[in-house]
Amino acid sequence: MKISAGYAKRKQRTILNVATDLFIERGYDGVSVDAIVKKAGGSKSNIYNYFGGKEGLFRAIVEDLSQQILSPLADAEIDSLPPQQALNVIGKQVLSVVLSDRAISLLRIVIGESQKFPELGNMFFTSGPKPCYERLTRYLEKQQNLGKIKPCNSQQATTQLIGMFLGFYQLQRLLGIIDAPSQEEITNIVDDAVNTFLEVYGIS
Amino acid sequence: MKISAGYAKRKQRTILNVATDLFIERGYDGVSVDAIVKKAGGSKSNIYNYFGGKEGLFRAIVEDLSQQILSPLADAEIDSLPPQQALNVIGKQVLSVVLSDRAISLLRIVIGESQKFPELGNMFFTSGPKPCYERLTRYLEKQQNLGKIKPCNSQQATTQLIGMFLGFYQLQRLLGIIDAPSQEEITNIVDDAVNTFLEVYGIS
DNA sequence: TTGCTATTATACCATACAGTATGGTACAGT
DNA sequence: ACTGTACCATACTGTATGGTATAATAGCAA
The missing domain is CATH 1.10.357.10 (Tetracycline Repressor, domain 2)
Known part of the structure; x- marks a missing residue:
């Protein structure tokens, strides 16, 4: 199904890494989805497709990081x-x-x-x-x-x-x-x- | 100068008490100034006159509460x-x-x-x-x-x-x-x- | 009563944000 | 070359917020 699964995985990791740094630095409310997208490249759609939204991304990050x-x-x-x-x-x-x-x-x-x-x-x-x-x-x-x-x-x-x-x-x-x-x-x-x-x- | 200083003091205390409960319950970002005003009575002007704004009120509360x-x-x-x-x-x-x-x-x-x-x-x-x-x-x-x-x-x-x-x-x-x-x-x-x-x- | 000030109620402003929609593009498999 | 999917860029929507402005009111001093 996943045609370019490798690419998607890579993109997900980029988003996770970038968002991790931002969240750690500024806290949950201090980071906007736009800010994450701007720094990670790509577009908002990724975050909503991969993680279901800001909350999902946050949960994934805290789990990962823990x-x-x-x-x-x-x-x-x-x-x-x-x-x-x-x-x-x-x-x-x-x-x-x-x-x-x-x-x-x-x-x-x-x-x-x-x-x-x-x-x-x-x-x-x-x-x-x-x-x-x-x-x-x-x-x-x-x-x-x-x-x-x-x-x-x-x-x-x-x-x-x-x-x-x-x-x-x-x-x-x-x-x-x-x-x-x-x-x-x-x-x-x-x-x-x-x-x-x-x-x-x-x-x- | 302060004509009804007693009243102002009382009002300040009311705002402090109400806002304290709200902040403790929902955190800083979870409480809007309007919510505080609504519960405390009066109007926004009070908060900006007495405490200089949301941040000032928050600082005052944490200090008081500590x-x-x-x-x-x-x-x-x-x-x-x-x-x-x-x-x-x-x-x-x-x-x-x-x-x-x-x-x-x-x-x-x-x-x-x-x-x-x-x-x-x-x-x-x-x-x-x-x-x-x-x-x-x-x-x-x-x-x-x-x-x-x-x-x-x-x-x-x-x-x-x-x-x-x-x-x-x-x-x-x-x-x-x-x-x-x-x-x-x-x-x-x-x-x-x-x-x-x-x-x-x-x-x- | 006549002023004066603090308080109220309310409307307003500018901004920021989460989330959605859309039109276009890169690229894999055929 | 064709097709479909995932991705990109961007604009848009609706809402919420902090803070300001304003006009009306209440209460004290004289």
Whole structure:
């Protein structure tokens, strides 16, 4: 059917990329369909044919971007590492992903439009934070069974650890009060949090 | 000069109250000036005379609301309490304020409009989170000097504690994934966080 | 009552926007 | 070369909005 499927696919990607940048920069209401078309080339018809309209395009973009940005959160390979290292690795992963400029911009939009697009919140959460949380919980459970850390409520412990990681930083980032932390700052934050955590839950 | 100053003040308050509800419910772009006028009575001229326009009204509202909602954060009287109780008191205060429906709605708007109104982030932060953080830091310093808790970097400890309080909850609230926690849940979260914290920093 | 000012109600303006319609063009398959 | 489809450029439609102007009214001071 699709005669020039390759072309259409390419065009769709161009539109997605261009619109992504615009939405991230100016928010949903700050970008007009005309502006997207002007920058992407082609005509409005594309957007309405491919994505069903501005809202459809927006949903597609947030879905795409959430995957793209957040999926690394669930990728950290920690299962074979001892606690000290595992928590360090996942902590650095979490901080550098979640506090990055792009992730914060995305999160701002998702939060800001959560009235108009209530399903996006769930999508965002499912694309990274949730699997990361679950992976960490499972890891802590396993380490308990192995006797490497003290018995505890692993869900609660995970919440506390992630809380210490993100702490005040995520809020301040969202409010535009601080910039993205450097690799060095991230290392310090994570080291301290892991130390505190293992002082309670670790086996000395 | 102002002949009926009392009347004007009253009218201003009415407009503020009405517009506050609307903005919180539908966001900045979701509310038209006409809608505000219609609900508040009077005419557009008021808004332009009193507040200089929609943006001015919005700024006034966010400022007003931030004070109103967040100032309790800095009010908790903890200086004379021992660590266990002090941290419990302030933790409950923080959680019940910050995770409340109104605070979350306000925060959503501030975050969502932080591109258009960059100064609001700072205002929000200064109205509650920051003084609360500073008060807690000072408290921990004092307790160190009194020998009631172990020597530590009090800023870092504060960040960790607040992080454990808010943990994942604030994010999930902002994304609309969970509802405001009950008083009981708050108690549990705070108890656990304080226990973890004091297990590291407390003097047994 | 006679002025004066703030408030109201309403109409108006310029603009911006989402979405649709249309007429023309590039190009694949035949 | 012919045909049909997808695409392009552009104009148009209807509506909503922020902000201004204006004329009438209400209420206070003297």
